[in-house]
Amino acid sequence: MxxxxxxxxxxxxxxxxxxxxxxxQKLVPADQVVGALFQLAAMDDAAPMKDLLGxxxxxDVRSALMEDxxxxxxxxxxxxxxxxGIEFSTEEVEEMKNDIISLLKNTPYTVELTSEEKxxxxxxxxxxxxxxxDMTEIAMTTQQAAQDALTEDQLAAIQSGxxxxxxxxxxxxxxxxxxxxSQMSPMEEATEITVECxxxxxxxxxxxxxxxxxxxxxxxxxxxxxxxMQ
Numbered sequence: 001m002x003x004x005x006x007x008x009x010x011x012x013x014x015x016x017x018x019x020x021x022x023x024x025q026k027l028v029p030a031d032q033v034v035g036a037l038f039q040l041a042a043m044d045d046a047a048p049m050k051d052l053l054g055x056x057x058x059x060d061v062r063s064a065l066m067e068d069x070x071x072x073x074x075x076x077x078x079x080x081x082x083x084x085g086i087e088f089s090t091e092e093v094e095e096m097k098n099d100i101i102s103l104l105k106n107t108p109y110t111v112e113l114t115s116e117e118k119x120x121x122x123x124x125x126x127x128x129x130x131x132x133x134d135m136t137e138i139a140m141t142t143q144q145a146a147q148d149a150l151t152e153d154q155l156a157a158i159q160s161g162x163x164x165x166x167x168x169x170x171x172x173x174x175x176x177x178x179x180x181x182s183q184m185s186p187m188e189e190a191t192e193i194t195v196e197c198x199x200x201x202x203x204x205x206x207x208x209x210x211x212x213x214x215x216x217x218x219x220x221x222x223x224x225x226x227x228x229m230q
Contacts, residue, residue, distance in 0.1 A: 032111075035048070038109060038111070041221055049065065053211060056205035064202060064204065065202075081093070086166075086170045096175065099178040099181065100181070102182045107228060110126045111125050119198065120197065124192060124193070128188070129186060129228040146172050191226075193224070195223075196214065197215065200213045
């Protein structure tokens with residue numbers, strides 16, 4: 001599950017350069033940028049960043065702020081299932097993607113600007129993530145329920161290696177599992193992430209704009225992933 005969800009958090013490299021020196025341009029507050037960046041990385045939601053910095057489209061946001069314009073979660077899920085020998089329709093994978101997004105969009109978080117200097121600042125991001133142990137328990141419970149629902153003939157077919165019977169079982173199990181996961185409650189205790197930011201130049205739909213951005217997007221993405229799935 002962690003590998004699948006991490007696709008949503010594919011924040012990697014900004015196509016920008018560090019801004020040397022100061023600028024008279026009024027900067028969007030760093031806490032707002034970090035909040036929008038969190039929604040992009042964790043929730044696959046580019047709209048907040050689009051509105052905040054004035055991108056012409058969400059596609060422009062992804063192109064500027066995500067490696068290779070970001071990964072398509074549906075395609076990634078389809079590939080993982082195909083590699084495992086399990087067939088799902090694009091519509092079914094889309095439904096599972098929506099279940100994941102539904103969970104992530106319910107993730108509570110707060111952002112606070114805790115210090116600011118001329119060329120650097122610090123933002124504190126607090127995230128109430130989800131328990132991997134709880135996900136494992138859901139997986140086991142859902143699998144057992146799917147197994148208990150099998151008829152003797154279906155069970156015998158699966159045990160004999162019938163690909164169609166196994167595929168039907170996995171359909172039931174995975175769809176039910178994703179639905180159950182989407183109903184999970186976040187953990188009560190928040191994980192705190194300290195985000196150090198610097199001024200950089202970003203290509204905002206063809207126009208160069210100076211913005212606050214995390215010093216290391218790799219570290220930011222890893223910290224967000226670790227905070228969401230614990």
